[in-house]
Amino acid sequence: MTMILRVLVAAVGLFNIAIGLLFLFNPAGAAANFFLIPDGSQGMATLRADFPGFFITGGSFALIGALQKDGRALLVPVMLLAIALTGRAVSLVADGIGPDAIPPMVAEAVMISLLLLCRSGLKR
Template identity: 35%
Template sequence: MRFILTALIFLAGLFDLFLALTFLIGPADAGRGLGVAAIAQIGTSTIRADFTSFFGVAAFCMMWGAWRRNGDLLLVPTLLFGVSFLGRAVDLAVSGAYPGWPFAMTVEAFHVVLLGTAWRLLPHHRIEEIAG
């Protein structure tokens, strides 16, 4: 079970790493794919910086946590995707439905459930153990 769980996390991390690289290399095209358009150079810079950091940090923590079988490293991407899911839920309540919202929320919910389950099953490494 743990092997399958860590393999799924590693594969999801690779997917997120691919997204991060896509936003780094071609922010305008990648942004348009998510319905985000830059109207000026600062917009392109923001897409490049923010989306790359979101998916890149999530991917790094997921892949490193899966590789090291360290549940604590999975808390960061769990929070990132959890807050994203919450933001979409608020937007859905305030602004209403839009094409594609179920898919986006499903991807985020999948990450939260997968990472939350892994956090419960994988070992936790205390700071004292690392420092000592």
């Protein structure tokens, strides 16, 4: 079971790294998928800096945790995703529920669950 969770966590890591690289090398295309509109060169720079920072960092630590069997490393992506999920929840309260609001929250909750399950399995 732990091996399956480690493989799933590695997949989460690779998925997040891929999103980060997409923002780095095709920020306008990636932004459209996230309902973002870059505003000039600083908007593009923000997309190339902040989003890869979030996704590549989280993905890298998920990979480190899965490959090195280090549950502590999994706390980094758990925290990043938990803060993102919290921000989405605040947005639901502040702005209402739009038609596209729930799927990213489900994806983040699933990733958090996988990371925590794997972390729990690595502690034994």
